Structure formats: structure tokens, C-alpha cells
Amino acid sequence: MSTTTITVTGENPYDISIGRGILDRVSAALAPGVRKVLVVHPPTLAARAAELRDRLLADVSEGPREVLLAEVPDAEQGKRVEVAAFCWQVMGQADFTRTDAVIGYGGGAVTDLAGFVAATWLRGIQVVHVPTTVLGLVDASVGGKTGINTAEGKNLVGAFWAPRAVIGDLDELASLSPNEATAGFAEVVKAGFIWAPEILDIVEADPSRAVDTTTPEFRRAIELAIDMKAQVVSSDFREAGQREILNYGHTLGHAIEHAERYRWRHGAAISVGMLYAAELSRLAGRLSDASAERHRTVLESLGLPTSYRAGAWQQLLATMQRDKKSRGGMLRFILLDDIAKPTVLQAPDESLLFAAYQEVGE
Numbered sequence: 001m002s003t004t005t006i007t008v009t010g011e012n013p014y015d016i017s018i019g020r021g022i023l024d025r026v027s028a029a030l031a032p033g034v035r036k037v038l039v040v041h042p043p044t045l046a047a048r049a050a051e052l053r054d055r056l057l058a059d060v061s062e063g064p065r066e067v068l069l070a071e072v073p074d075a076e077q078g079k080r081v082e083v084a085a086f087c088w089q090v091m092g093q094a095d096f097t098r099t100d101a102v103i104g105y106g107g108g109a110v111t112d113l114a115g116f117v118a119a120t121w122l123r124g125i126q127v128v129h130v131p132t133t134v135l136g137l138v139d140a141s142v143g144g145k146t147g148i149n150t151a152e153g154k155n156l157v158g159a160f161w162a163p164r165a166v167i168g169d170l171d172e173l174a175s176l177s178p179n180e181a182t183a184g185f186a187e188v189v190k191a192g193f194i195w196a197p198e199i200l201d202i203v204e205a206d207p208s209r210a211v212d213t214t215t216p217e218f219r220r221a222i223e224l225a226i227d228m229k230a231q232v233v234s235s236d237f238r239e240a241g242q243r244e245i246l247n248y249g250h251t252l253g254h255a256i257e258h259a260e261r262y263r264w265r266h267g268a269a270i271s272v273g274m275l276y277a278a279e280l281s282r283l284a285g286r287l288s289d290a291s292a293e294r295h296r297t298v299l300e301s302l303g304l305p306t307s308y309r310a311g312a313w314q315q316l317l318a319t320m321q322r323d324k325k326s327r328g329g330m331l332r333f334i335l336l337d338d339i340a341k342p343t344v345l346q347a348p349d350e351s352l353l354f355a356a357y358q359e360v361g362e
Contacts, residue, residue: 006227008142009234012162016142016226018219022169023052026103027059029128029165036066036100038091040114042074042107045132048172049105052130068094075109076262079148081157087117101126101164107133108140108266112155115146119161126164132172134184134213135266138191138225141166143233143243149262153322154254160238168226173213179265182302185211186267189298190274191225194248194334194342195232199224200298207301245342248334249274255319256308271304272360280356281335284345291339310361313354 003019017025030037037056041049046069053067070087072078091100104114104127111129118127129141147158173181192199199221203210209217229246236243253273257264278295281287299306308316320331330347337343 004223006230008230010237014163014165016166016168018168018223020171022167025167026128026130027056029167030101031126032062033099034101036094036096037103038068038070039103039105040070040072040087040110041105042110043071044074045106046071052105072113076149078109079113081148083113084117084148088121091121098122098125103128103130105130108136111136111141112147115161116148116158119146119159124161129163129166131168133176134173134181135187137168138222139187142226142229144237153258181213182211183265183267185302186271186304188221188225190248191228193339194245195228195340196224197339203298211302245334248342249277251320251323251333252276254323255316258319259312259315268305271299272306272308275299275306276356276360277333277335279359280333283352283356286335286337307360307362313357
């Protein structure tokens with residue numbers, strides 16, 4: 001099958017390659033002159049990371065390389081400053097220079113961490129992302145946002161650092177459980193709500209085929225979501241304008257993740273957050289009842305959650321007020337005027353926020 005290339009333009013352009021059996025592109029994606037590479041990976045991919053290391057070592061077109069593996073905790077547990085410090089230690093002991101590279105091989109948490117490590121080592125060295133989850137492929141690896149978590153919230157420490165390339169080998173998703181694939185697909189659905197309604201049509205036609213990583217429907221939805229994000233971040237790398245629409249569902253979603261101490265999958269939390277945003281849009285007089293209900297129908301057809309604890313509102317509100325998306329202490333929400341017509345609501349009345357939460361509280 002052919003490879004699709006989607007280009008992120010702007011000050012630091014790069015290509016996102018999507019296809020099957022394309023891991024051989026990782027070595028070619030590195031800049032000439034790279035002699036040392038750190039492959040950051042989770043424990044579950046230790047064997048596969050070793051195979052990737054062997055591929056990198058076998059390519060001697062640019063001369064011999066030293067390839068080191070850095071195994072980090074899985075999921076959000078890996079996005080801690082102590083883990084970043086471990087990676088810096090490995091690089092320091094191996095004398096990594098500004099012409100060397102980091103590869104993020106894993107899910108979204110791994111690419112977030114690897115990007116942050118690359119952005120901060122010697123004030124920035126190149127990074128190539130090889131996402132192995134749906135979430136990592138369509139969201140975390142694209143756009144140049146990197147970050148780690150603190151006790152106060154998610155991604156509060158980070159940097160904007162564009163990758164040199166993203167290699168999206170769909171064969172790497174084959175081992176995902178149905179639950180993992182579906183949770184990651186929440187970010188794909190988000191793209192459908194804010195930009196590409198064709199994604200919603202694909203889900204409504206056959207939810208099971210939409211999330212089956214082997215189907216043409218899945219690949220089409222993935223490519224639509226990536227193309228959406230590439231267009232948005234190309235015009236707004238540092239989230240000064242249009243890129244803010246990518247936060248649809250994330251204000252409440254991140255607060256739920258924090259309340260659950262990141263035991264909930266990101267996509268599950270964002271699913272609840274998107275329905276909340278839709279209900280907030282409806283109560284604000286911006287979104288029709290039918291479009292708000294379409295959120296619930298699409299999300300539930302995929303088996304994604306659409307409710308959270310009713311008694312958690314005050315805790316969630318306090319977390320949202322600390323969120324990095326707030327400005328000057330004022331909450332900001334991405335809402336919809338219609339499907340694929342995102343807008344911003346700033347400093348909404350707390351009674352309106354609470355009323356919308358009643359639609360998702362259980």
C-alpha cells in the first residue's frame with residue numbers, strides 16, 4: 001500500500017509519513033551527521049525498540065552510529081521531571097552534542113517526554129517521533145507540543161519543539177487492544193466535530209470498522225485527523241490563535257485526568273469533556289439540540305464514556321481554573337456554533353458551567 005505524506009509547514013516544516021511497513025524511514029529521517037541517538041520507549045516495547053536500534057545501526061550510509069535505549073515508565077507515569085532527568089543523564093554520560101538526536105518510540109506520553117528531552121538538551125536537538133498508539137499518531141506526535149506533568153496539573157511544564165519527522169507506521173498499531181484503539185480514537189472524533197465531519201460519517205456508518213486499525217475506514221479517518229492538525233499547527237505553531245480549537249473537550253477532560261490521577265485514559269476523559277463542551281455550547285445558545293445529541297450518539301457508539309461523578313464538580317472547577325488554557329485567571333472554553341464551526345467562550349458564568357455539568361454528571 002502506498003505511503004501518504006502530510007506536511008506541516010511554517011518556520012520548521014516537517015513531513016508526517018503514514019503507511020504500513022515504513023520503519024525503514026526512521027533512519028533516513030535523521031539529519032546528516034547524527035552519530036548518537038537516544039531511543040526513548042516504554043517497557044512494553046523493549047523488544048521492538050531493540051529491533052529499531054538494530055535498524056539504525058545497520059544504516060552506515062552516514063558512518064557508524066551509537067544508539068542507546070532509554071526505557072521509561074508507561075503512560076503518564078513517564079511524564080515526570082525525574083524521568084526526563086534520567087534521559088538527560090544518559091545523554092550526558094554519552095556526550096550527546098547538538099548534532100545528535102532523540103527518537104520517541106511509543107504512545108503519546110513517550111513522544112511528549114522525548115520531545116521535551118530533545119527541546120531542553122543543549123537548548124534543543126532534533127527529535128523524530130515514531131508513534132505506536134492512535135493517540136500518539138494523530139495528536140501527541142504532531143504539532144511540536146512537548147511537556148511533562150506536575151502535581152498541580154498535566155503538561156504545565158513544556159516547550160514548543162517541532163520534530164524533524166513523524167513516521168506513522170500503521171503496522172505498529174496492530175498490537176493495540178480494542179479498548180486502547182477506541183480510547184485513542186476519541187481525538188480522531190474530536191477532529192470530526194471541529195473540522196472534518198466526514199470522520200463522524202465514517203463512525204456512524206460502522207463504528208466497529210472505524211476503530212479497526214486494519215480497515216481502510218480507519219486509515220481514512222486517521223489521515224483526515226492528521227491533516228486537520230497539520231493545517232492548524234502550520235498556521236499557529238505556538239497556540240496564539242487558531243490552534244486553540246484543538247483544545248475542544250480538553251478543559252474538563254484534563255481536570256478529570258487530574259482527579260483520577262491519570263488512571264483514566266486520555267481519550268476517555270476527553271470524550272466526557274467533548275460532551276460537556278457540546279452541552280455548554282447548547283446551553284449558551286450556540287449549538288442545536290440535534291448537534292449536541294450527535295456528540296452523545298457518536299461517542300456512545302464507540303463505547304466511550306459520556307459521564308463523570310456528579311459530586312466532583314467543585315474539584316474539577318478548581319483544577320480547570322489552574323489550567324494552562326486559562327488566561328488572566330479567566331476560564332476559556334472551545335465551543336461549537338455548529339459541527340465544524342468552533343468558537344471561544346471566555347469567562348463564562350459559573351452557573352452556566354454548573355448547568356452544563358448536570359448533563360454529564362452521574
